[in-house]
Amino acid sequence: MKHVYLDNAATTRVRDEVIAKMQDALTNDYGNPSSTHSFGRTAKTAIESARKTIAKRMNAHPSEIIFTSGGTEADNMILRCAVKDLGVKTIITSKIEHHAVLHTVEDLRDNGLINLEFVDLDADGTPKQEHLKELLQKDDSKKLVSLMHVNNEIGNKIDVLSIANLVKDHGALFHSDSVQSIGHFEWDVKEVPVDFLAAAAHKFHGPKGVGFAFIRKNSGLGCMISGGAQERGYRAGTEAFHNIVGLEEAFVLAYDNLKEEQQYVSELKRYFIEKVKTEIPDAKFNGLSGNMDKSTYTLVNVCLPVTPEKGLMLLFHLDIKGIACSKGSACQSGSDKGSHVLSEILNEEDLKKPSLRFSFSKYNTKEDIDYTVGVLKEFTLQ
Structure with missing residues (x-):
């Protein structure tokens, strides 16, 4: 058949080169990245190399790249910690976001932590910027806008630069679920004033179970998972080293080609x-x-x-x-x-x-x- x-x-499908890189890591570089001996230092060096590789391509600082288990965790961490640590009281999003965003903001609303607003869409599913502007001007509460760059079901691309500038002009924070975007489109976080992004390796021929969050430097965001100092204190837990080097390889190959x-x-x-x-x-x-x-x-x-x-x-x-x-x-x-x-x-x-x-x-x-x-x-x- x-x-x-x-x-x-x-x-x-995972690229053959990625599988080979991960197999080598699993076979030879099995030290805990938090250990101070040579086995641990080798793993830690590779993780930091991956962080620098991704940051350089996105015109970010390495400290702004935080490895996660994927896009859903990155979205949850950003949205929940923006409320917990940054005093966000209003989240503006759309009704066609991925459930990683929708279910999270609905949970925050249902627990009385935020006011939730939905931006109007046109007939094709594009957010109406005039309505977004109205929502941003509605009151003086601290706001975060969450709109995905590429919709995972209908493929619509938002004008991310225009929306980011609009959000910044109103003193709000901007988060974009870019899971269907990173690895397929160029991202320059110096050009686009986005505060937070989410990515997943398995969307661009990398392994499942690993992704990253872009968290702009000095954002004030805290951790969602506590228990250790890994990932600059943002995410406790021993890093999935083999997945991270696989993510790096997939990321490099995606952008080289x-x-x-x-x-x-x-x-x-x-x-x-x-x-x-x-x-x-x-x-x-x-x-x-x-x-x-x-x-x-x-x-x-x-x-x-x-x-x-x-x-x-x-x-x-x-x-x-x-x-x-x-x-x-x-x-x-x-x-x-x-x-x-x-x-x-x-x-x-x-x-x-x-x-x-x-x-x-x-x-x-x-x-x-x-x-x-x-x-x-x-x-x-x-």
Whole structure:
């Protein structure tokens, strides 16, 4: 059976070079980075080298890169500690953020710790900056704005520089969940006045279980996990050394090959869009995912002209045919609830139809797309 993996927004295949780097670390560099002997010093040196590598590429200071278990932990640490340590009383976000952000801010609100505001979205899911400005001017409370750079379900890209400047002009803090962005787009934190970012290695061909937070120097943010002085006191616990060196290798390879891989994957997405428009003309692209300029080059979200009853079998049918994709965020798999993102932007009729997210990587081919669209066409015509 043919196997086609088009769920790269959920996680990516780990590069061979990354596996080799991690295997070497697991085999030879097994010292605890906090130990003072040579085994520990070797591991500690490698961690600090990884920190410097990431910081240099992002135009950050090494002390601003804090390793975490992934994007969800980074988001939680930033948001919860902004309330705990920085006196944030109002968080402004959108209803189409990742649940790592939404569930966290809702918990903070439900526990009476913050006032929660949602910025209005246009029909395609783009935050309205005029409304954001109104919310920033609403009162004198200390505010934090949390808006993701690239939406994980519909691929919309926000104008992160414009929004960051707007937030700064109003004396607020700015956090961006950049999990679908880092490793796929350049980030210069000197150019973009963002206070906090979150990243995850497994979104750019690195290992699962590791990521990092960018925390701007002298922010005043404290720790969420206590019990040790690791990660400059931000995150206690013995570092996952093998994962961190894997993250570094994946990060370096992602940016060393960025332009070439952007071009290749962009062409795959463009080809997919054209193929769907030709073969399934009644299909629609959700959000801005069908717009090559206003969405990430890594994914599309397609609403298919299929009845709700028939749509229940679509993912099962694709799986049988060896095609991996998603009906939304991988974090929602196993849930009977529909996409909270699509529920904000689709009309009732389109919400009843099946929508699927197809996401691409350097390991995909046009043959993969031909096969996938052929299977989709056959299913819609049955």
